[in-house]
Amino acid sequence: MAGLTAAAVATVGFLGWQAAAHVPADLAHPAGATLAPGISATKAPRDSDRPAALPSGSGRGERVVYSVDDDRVWLVDADGTVLRTFTVTPGTLDPSPGAYAVTSRANQVTGTDGTPVEHVVRFASAQGLAIGFSAAVDGSTPAPGADARTGAIRESRADGSALWDFATIGKRVVVIR
Template sequence: MPARIPSWAWVSGLTAGAVAVLGVLALQASHGPHPTAATARPSSSASASAHPSPSPSPTPTPPAIPDDSGTGRRIVYSLGQKRVWIVDERGMPARTFPVWPGTVSPDPGSYAISQRVPSTKGSDGVQIEHIMYFAGKSGVFIAFSNAVDGSSPPPVGPGIKTGGIRTGKEDGDALWAFATVKTRVVVVP
């Protein structure tokens, strides 16, 4: 009769395996293309006026929160716009910013922050921080994070799967301050 393995040994083995997989996936999550922010440049065709305007130019309006992204306090991530909104409990956008998604994107739907990791080294060798896991797909964990030095990730080679959604440094700080475990994340097309 074969010896029976105690349940504590199974739990310990599974836990160690899960921690190892999370570590590898966290490193992979830090890779991926990054969005570029458009910068406004003064027009060379501006003409001088005898009566200059007393008011400054209006500030561009940030993109509206996507329709069908739910209500209440949440993070909204638009796959098509490559943009995140931090939405307060009144349903008002507190902040919005572009992001650099990885090569594996979550399906549209509602998720929750499941784990927060203060910092680690990304698979691109860059120190990353504010890692917040909320989804998984195709064996890849998907998380928000930012590079400590503010850099964007280098392009990844063909066939490399990454689930990191990188933010800028200040945006990563704001997202980390807002999102605790169980904070809702709504992914829209």
């Protein structure tokens, strides 16, 4: 079993490297993306009456917004309307606040923690690991153990399907506090 897991992790790592090597220059971003105008590096004010409301300071236009402090994602259309919002379970590595673009996607793979996942949408990297959204095929959203380094941001299967449909290659992902 350990051999299969190691082979799967190596394969995913190689595919991630290969995908990153073929990203067009206009989509590539450094590990710490630059902040675009209107995106705040500090925690944006929240509406205490509506905790799921889109925070100010998350940019403009069509985008995925991910709050690392609130463990929440918003899918936002071009005119700023929130199409869907949901909570997520983060991995052990967080992306830095900033604007990124979706660089690769995979319908089904084995995650770095050995869990079969679907609807993988990658947009950043940290400490040599890809960071992206995914849904466990078994529907679980377990928090990783302290010994597992992972950039997986896990969502429910229904939320993963919605994000998969929305976040195509090149779609903007804004990470906020």
